[in-house]
Amino acid sequence: MITNLKNIKTIISSKGVKATFQRIKIMEYLLNNKSHPTVEEIFIALVKQIPTLSKTTIYNTLNLFVEKNIVKTLNFSGVETRYDVVAKSHHHFICKRCRKIYDVNVECNFLCDENKVVNGNQIEEVTGYFKGICKKCLNNDKALN
Amino acid sequence: MITNLKNIKTIISSKGVKATFQRIKIMEYLLNNKSHPTVEEIFIALVKQIPTLSKTTIYNTLNLFVEKNIVKTLNFSGVETRYDVVAKSHHHFICKRCRKIYDVNVECNFLCDENKVVNGNQIEEVTGYFKGICKKCLNNDKALN
């Protein structure tokens, strides 16, 4: 996926959102940092380039993107919300040790329940939250033995 | 499942937690109200019986229960945390209209990844979050047509 200016503008404006400078920069950050960043992380990164940037703008923009189905939110622990550009449906793994969040691309058969009716309830969206210890932390454990 | 006093005490103390009056009442509430209540809801219900009850005690108790693996938390939207007594592994459906949370008991094959290693990451716990419109709200829609 090439995240050049033209593509970013297209992603934003195709959903009927005006591609302003701040919105482009926020989307660019999300596309280049698939680490499911928080508002704080996005702010710290972008305020270096845009010293006048307001954190409120990031909240406004992300809320707008969510509303327009351009990004999705992740809520792991009840602390900061994390953001993910809408893409191929996938799930998430959080490491209990280092708190890093990884994409999980294993096929889950409940995915096929999206847009279906189960128990009379119409399902529009399914997200799997996996918790455990990540590869890197497991290896660190081994190194200590 | 019979939620008499003896059973409640057993649930709590079998995990090495002292079964105090407040803890018993909180656990009793969770067992009798499988609606995934918030701290606020638990407080409003219990303060009628226990006028001296502090909201901090509910936070303390639930955090302890989570730590001891007696209850699990649900974080749907980044607002209030919701609580669920640990039981047979199941998933959750939230209605975008009425915000009610339902248990989802359909078998999901990613469930079998619990306690397995996927992509080098050790998975200990999996929760599925389903979003959509619930049966009741769908029926309300029909009634309006």
Add this chain to the structure above:
DNA sequence: TTTTAAATTTGTAATCATTACAAAGTGAAA
């Protein structure tokens, strides 16, 4: 039973993510 120490509960203050709101800025149409 009294004494004592540890655990628990409580109330209040602090923290922190997020939202509300109004003022200032921007840009395009009239």
Add this chain to the structure above:
DNA sequence: TTTCACTTTGTAATGATTACAAATTTAAAA
């Protein structure tokens, strides 16, 4: 240029959760 809608910004407010210390309860020791 004037106007108007939209966007951005800064600050104040909100609300869930935690920190902390005082008060209370519990259980063991004497």
